[in-house]
Amino acid sequence: MTPASGTVEAHGIGGQADLPISLELAVSGAVAALVVSFTVLAVAWRRPRYDGGAFPGRPAPRLLDVVTASPAFRIALRVIGMVIALFAVFTAVFGQDSLTNPFFGIVYVWWWVGLIFASAVFGPVWRAISPVRTINAGIARLSGSDPDEGLVDYPSWLGYWPAALGLFAFVWLELASRTPTELGSVRLWCAIYVGAMLIGGAVFGNRFYESADPFEVYSSLIAKLSPWARVDGRLVLRSPLANLATIPSTPGLIGVVGVLFGSTAFDSFAESSFWVKTYQNASVSKFLLDNVALVVFCVVAGLLFSIGSALTPSREGLSRRDLPRRYAHSIVPIILGYIVAHYLTLFIDVGTQTLARASDPLGKGWDILGTAALEPSYWFSYHPEVLATIKVLAVVVGHVVAAVAAHDRALSLLPPRDQITGQLPLLVVMVGFTAGGLFLLFSA
Template sequence: MSSRTVKAFFPSISTLLYCFALLLPESGLAHSFGEPYQLPMPYWMYIYGAMAALILSFVVLALFINSSSAPPERFQKTWTSRRAYQFIQCFRLIGLIKTLVCGSFLLALVAGLIGSGDSYRNFNMTFFWIVFALGGVYLSALIGDWYAHFNPWKILANSLPGFQQARITYPTRLAYWPALMLYMGFIGLELFGDIKPFSLSVSLLIFTAIQLLGCFLFGSKHWFHYGDFFAVMFRLSALMSPCTLHQQQIDKQNPALTLTLRIPFSGLLNQRPEHFSLLVFLLFMLSSTAFDGLRETALWFNLFWKDPFNILTPLLGRNPIYEYVMLRPWYIGFESLTLVISPFIYLGLFLVFLWLGKIITASKDSLLTLANQFAFSLLPIALVYHITHYYTLLLSQGVKIRGLISDPFGWGWNLFGTAITGRIPVLPDMGFIWDSQVWLILIGHVASVWIAHFEALRYFPSHRKASLSQLPMLALMVLFTGAGLWILAQPLQG
């Protein structure tokens, strides 16, 4: 069924979803394989089915889940083992993994400086952007905060004398703002930097200098908690993992490993942002993915170049598209500004729906207090949007790291015999991609509703008020779900 037919039957919903499309990622168009695919049924059926499933999940939670079900300890099981710790120590596994991680970064750095300028033949582009930056998020969401133990910059700083002790007390008001600024710079570099292997290595050297300077001034402990955006991003992702593994000191002579298995996303329960800047950071995790998808759509392109609101045309004397060369730098500036303000747009939207919940429940608490209470319920959405938008890159380009290891500099080597066979991508069909994206978006939104409901049960004095407080947020989740799926379907229907 064409989009015109859908609009004819459902004009109000279609218009509403179109408007909310401005705030959500266009996962189907960005980073997909682009092959034609006919959906087995009209896409509006997916949209309404997903929305209905989300509403049903809320009804089940409101009717059958009460405050006695809320304690996080109900969702996890913990084991402690001294033998597991002794096994790891015996085989020096921690040291081997640290060596592997640091060696990979060193290889990526050198490969970019002296290797091929072809992004697809040089080890450093695939390793850093795909395996580390993308794969690191998903690995954290799967096994916990691995980066806290194998952070290559932390290993480097702690191996240098004088970088662990602080020379300046970390200012409280700085909080996570340095990490957020570095994160914005990272995304801006990815989207607008036209990065090649050599410039990536230079950027890594600059980032390493920033990391070491932060450690030198504030000490490695504080800097890697507040200033390293990878540490913050991976730590937030790890809260959603189904397991955690960490060392526990039973006594002075008996260290042990503690493994905790838990329901996915349940690690978000009882979590609060330490500072307002952390709330903005997690919102940027969501908005940056949305922006990356949005900027690749015709909707976004036409917003500037076709001047639908007739803002630029009177100033230029003709349509902006005819002044593309002159206006291109202004367009990049326009996009950069949008990227920077994007988390604050999401913050405003989040606060509006919290305000509606505050009105319904007659709560006397401030919006900032409510935002802190429910902030982490947005993380599942950020994670699933990130996965639906980028996971095809892991399959199409990330797996090629097997071949690039044999020829890291792009010089025609074949060190391990995988230079050719190791570059074969995994290419799932569009049907699998679409179905997985639908399920991931639905699961992420249901998880967010679930987390928010448990937090509301703990926060509000009665079950009735807790359920009422979540009605506006449910409306927001329903619109996000519908708009996200509507956008995903556009390349398949075009």
């Protein structure tokens, strides 16, 4: 990821030399943990527990339920989202074309990374604070129309594909474009995003945002790993695995997870000594190589998972072509694991720098938020072995949770005679993701 701070590429701290054990042993242990988990599941988990949504959970405290369901709470979240968005617009329009402009940190750190961490803890945050939803609702009110109703129905066959395209456009800007840290380029990308979202909302209504807003789709998928859900209008606490099982098998879901997983893997690969030597010695430009490699990583990630899923047997009447979408929800924990492993230090250190710089958005020596004196502690810089351990644990836990989710879904999809052996193709793919992901992560 391109550093938004101008001083530190924080997610690069903690390489394989900082592991308390060798990288090969860490990879072997991670693969063993995944295989052992599968074995235990095969023996002890014989019936689907979460698939089908038959897991209501425990009611949340009544006061929390009442507060979060109130119109005032929803309005407050909308106001917070609009205030942050307007501040970002202010820094983008009037701020300096320099990496000290907090606009870069707001986009690359708070929006892209912080939103995901918040969604994993609190639920679908972007849906609650989305400024484009708020603007669309305001326009609908002024025109006397219903923001939920568009001019035409959103095509069901389109599914998440617009969101997958939007996510790829963002990671391209960040990882493969020539000008990821030029104010004009990032400002133009955000303007195109807002324009596309407002047009889509006007044409298709709010259904458009659920399927086509790249940030809402990303946030909502990760939110399925939070412990919160609303069941029959009531806020409940329940297992993230139960929430994960409710992800709809929508067309384009493979595209979304392929872009998210593949782009994070490419971000690690792009920092490896192998890739640096490759583009330094190549006869073509780094720009071209990065673009080709980014596409390849995203396509291969989605293709490998699709092949592994399609090779599993299925009950009569279920097409193999539909199987990848049915299992795709299990990739979400892997994505979150890699986001934690790859971007934790970026979020903490550069996120703190962004908060400090937000107090002086125009570089005039202001301290409007009282945060100008904040400085990152760079704690992980002094404890790289701790960071390396967290990286391995995040990846391993993400894959183990993914294996559990895939196993639970497989029990519903596989014929009784194939409920063990039928899962092996998917297990092989996940083992490959685990080993390959850790090698890429620590090769940076």
